[in-house]
Amino acid sequence: xxxxxxxxxxxxxxxxxxxxxxxxxxxxxxxxxxxxxxxxxxxxxxxxxxxxxxxxxxxxxxxxxxxxxxxxxxxxxxxxxxxxxxxxxxxxxxxxxxxxxxxxxxxxxxxxxxxxxxxxxxxxxxxxxxxxxxxxxxxxxxxxxxxxxxxxxxxxxxxxxxxxxxxxxxxxxxxxxxxxxxxxxxxxxxxxxxxxxxxxxxxxxxxxxxx
Amino acid sequence: xxxxxxxxxxxxxxxxxxxxxxxxxxxxxxxxxxxxxxxxxxxxxxxxxxxxxxxxxxxxxxxxxxxxxxxxxxxxxxxxxxxxxxxxxxxxxxxxxxxxxxxxxxxxxxxxxxxxxxxxxxxxxxxxxxxxxxxxxxxxxxxxxxxxxxxxxxxxxxxxxxxxxxxxxxxxxxxxxxxxxxxxxxxxxxxxxxxxxxxxxxxxxxxxx
Numbered sequence: 001x002x003x004x005x006x007x008x009x010x011x012x013x014x015x016x017x018x019x020x021x022x023x024x025x026x027x028x029x030x031x032x033x034x035x036x037x038x039x040x041x042x043x044x045x046x047x048x049x050x051x052x053x054x055x056x057x058x059x060x061x062x063x064x065x066x067x068x069x070x071x072x073x074x075x076x077x078x079x080x081x082x083x084x085x086x087x088x089x090x091x092x093x094x095x096x097x098x099x100x101x102x103x104x105x106x107x108x109x110x111x112x113x114x115x116x117x118x119x120x121x122x123x124x125x126x127x128x129x130x131x132x133x134x135x136x137x138x139x140x141x142x143x144x145x146x147x148x149x150x151x152x153x154x155x156x157x158x159x160x161x162x163x164x165x166x167x168x169x170x171x172x173x174x175x176x177x178x179x180x181x182x183x184x185x186x187x188x189x190x191x192x193x194x195x196x197x198x199x200x201x202x203x204x205x206x207x208x209x210x211x
Numbered sequence: 212x213x214x215x216x217x218x219x220x221x222x223x224x225x226x227x228x229x230x231x232x233x234x235x236x237x238x239x240x241x242x243x244x245x246x247x248x249x250x251x252x253x254x255x256x257x258x259x260x261x262x263x264x265x266x267x268x269x270x271x272x273x274x275x276x277x278x279x280x281x282x283x284x285x286x287x288x289x290x291x292x293x294x295x296x297x298x299x300x301x302x303x304x305x306x307x308x309x310x311x312x313x314x315x316x317x318x319x320x321x322x323x324x325x326x327x328x329x330x331x332x333x334x335x336x337x338x339x340x341x342x343x344x345x346x347x348x349x350x351x352x353x354x355x356x357x358x359x360x361x362x363x364x365x366x367x368x369x370x371x372x373x374x375x376x377x378x379x380x381x382x383x384x385x386x387x388x389x390x391x392x393x394x395x396x397x398x399x400x401x402x403x404x405x406x407x408x409x410x411x412x413x414x415x416x417x418x419x420x
Contacts, residue, residue: 128408131387184334209331
């Protein structure tokens with residue numbers, strides 16, 4: 001059974017082809033803004049689903065103009081569905097540009113099949129995404145180091161203190177950090193208290209990759 | 212001397228491009244936009260600042276053509292040195308296509324609308340890296356629906372054992388490129404709807420030097 005997620009703007013037509021075309025549709029979840037026209041579109045989608053006997057719900061995105069907030073909220077919902085064993089797909093055609101981008105980001109990071117619907121032909125077009133989580137581009141150890149840095153973003157770590165915290169040899173940590181730096185996942189910043197030291201920090205945006 | 216390139220998507224105003232130009236040092240600016248955007252006042256203002264900027268016109272309502280245009284622009288830029296992207300400008304489709312292109316090409320990308328937000332792209336990790344050698348070999352052999360046995364035999368002629376070929380079919384199916392169905396007792400492998408767009412990422416074997 002499949003749960004269909006969708007971002008919704010003012011036009012229910014951007015989502016309806018996906019509702020019609022999803023095999024074994026179990027449920028529909030739509031993200032929309034607090035704009036009156038967006039709420040109206042949600043009502044029409046829910047009504048359409050009801051006529052098909054498919055449960056549907058709307059999630060009003062509290063701040064439809066914040067990319068990271070939007071992406072975190074969507075990802076948390078998507079992960080819940082995946083954890084319950086449902087197959088998930090996403091229609092990113094509707095909604096604000098930012099809401100749609102946030103949904104695409106989640107689809108890339110989580111490896112979720114995504115589609116958009118052409119504005120004029122209403123044809124559903126699958127996006128060329130792989131069904132594998134993007135974070136798999138890092139090794140398990142690299143993910144572990146990056147995850148530790150993200151979860152302890154407020155603390156300052158040097159390469160040595162990081163090695164000690166994670167219980168690995170300094171040389172091993174140096175290897176992981178060089179790889180993470182090459183991939184743009186971490187940054188080394190000068191320590192304001194000690195000019196000889198460099199502080200290791202996760203690069204901006206990595207919370208979304210690891211979180 | 213390597214040239215740093217900033218590839219930016221743009222609509223009819225320069226509101227998303229200017230913060231990116233301030234944020235990311237560059238030697239060359241590439242603007243990806245609809246034809247009409249190149250007639251806009253916003254573009255003229257940018258051209259006044261950067262007379263040598265390079266234009267890449269796209270159909271901003273066709274996702275796949277936008278994706279291909281941005282990917283080509285990024286690849287070309289990456290040949291001369293490091294490339295970075297600003298993906299907040301232009302139509303929703305162009306902006307989304309640019310986000311996907313950044314992930315597929317492993318290029319640092321920022322969403323400037325107008326506050327800059329860095330996307331979690333792993334630099335240098337291109338989509339092609341997601342495919343093992345046997346997946347690339349097998350993927351290149353699929354042109355349409357084909358019986359699994361026949362595909363495996365064909366893969367053997369390209370140096371893949373039965374085990375490796377079957378494993379590649381399974382993993383390409385899990386990745387969403389292939390679909391397997393039993394038709395009248397025969398397992399048939401079919402390319403999915405996304406296969407044609409992902410096929411270019413299944414690169415050929417390295418050529419002779």
